[in-house]
Amino acid sequence: EAGVAxxxxxxxxxxxxxxxxxxxxxxxxxxxxxYQQILGQGPKxxxxxxxxxxxxxxxxxxxxxSAERLKGVDSTLKIQPAKLEDSAVYLCAxxxxxGKGSPLHFGNGTRLTxx
Amino acid sequence: xxxVEQSPQxxxxxxxxxxNFTCSFPSSNFYALHWYRWETAKSxxxxxxxxxxxxxxxxxxxxxTLNTKEGYSYLYIKGSQPEDSATYLCAxxxxxxxxxxxxxxxxxxxxxx
Numbered sequence: 001e002a003g004v005a006x007x008x009x010x011x012x013x014x015x016x017x018x019x020x021x022x023x024x025x026x027x028x029x030x031x032x033x034x035y036q037q038i039l040g041q042g043p044k045x046x047x048x049x050x051x052x053x054x055x056x057x058x059x060x061x062x063x064x065x066s067a068e069r070l071k072g073v074d075s076t077l078k079i080q081p082a083k084l085e086d087s088a089v090y091l092c093a094x095x096x097x098x099g100k101g102s103p104l105h106f107g108n109g110t111r112l113t114x115x
Numbered sequence: 116x117x118x119v120e121q122s123p124q125x126x127x128x129x130x131x132x133x134x135n136f137t138c139s140f141p142s143s144n145f146y147a148l149h150w151y152r153w154e155t156a157k158s159x160x161x162x163x164x165x166x167x168x169x170x171x172x173x174x175x176x177x178x179x180t181l182n183t184k185e186g187y188s189y190l191y192i193k194g195s196q197p198e199d200s201a202t203y204l205c206a207x208x209x210x211x212x213x214x215x216x217x218x219x220x221x222x223x224x225x226x227x228x
Binding site: 003041 | 146147151157158159166221
């Protein structure tokens with residue numbers, strides 16, 4: 001099966017600019033996650049979708065970050081305006097919703113550098 | 116606040132040696148414990164998903180154990196090879212509708228040839 005697709009792989013922007021990341025999950029996976037991984041730390045959940053509905057966005061900085069999953073398939077994550085501390089790897093993952101033993105399937109991530 | 120601790124943060128092991136590291140998590144409301152391997156320039160890859168106290172899982176030279184009562188899991192690698200060099204992440208979820216997964220900071224393993 002095709003894996004989770006993310007783009008772009010790398011992005012360099014200046015602070016106060018905007019940026020958007022795209023994710024296409026594995027076909028049929030109802031749950032989609034966006035994680036932020038800052039160097040030296042573990043991935044932190046930004047937002048979790050179940051189909052096209054948000055089930056957890058408690059750690060999403062909503063003053064600058066937004067995400068959507070139209071039609072319950074592809075998702076985009078946007079940062080506007082970016083800050084230096086947003087430099088991180090942004091990981092998208094998807095998961096089947098059958099049983100508690102199902103793992104996450106990750107994309108390759110987008111490495112964002114804010115200068 | 117859910118807190119997942121992994122130790123050590125980094126580890127250097129000689130090729131051929133065996134090694135292990137730890138994931139500690141809150142023991143209440145346990146639902147599942149995941150282990151992932153994340154190689155440089157690749158995507159994190161699932162190793163194990165463990166749900167029952169006393170679970171032991173094995174995949175080649177890698178195995179894991181789970182103790183939900185005391186809140187820890189061990190990952191073992193037998194006869195380390197250079198291709199085992201990666202960051203190993205554990206993630207924990209509690210019983211709740213969203214099944215939120217909380218990750219530890221990872222153990223970065225380097226195998227010296």
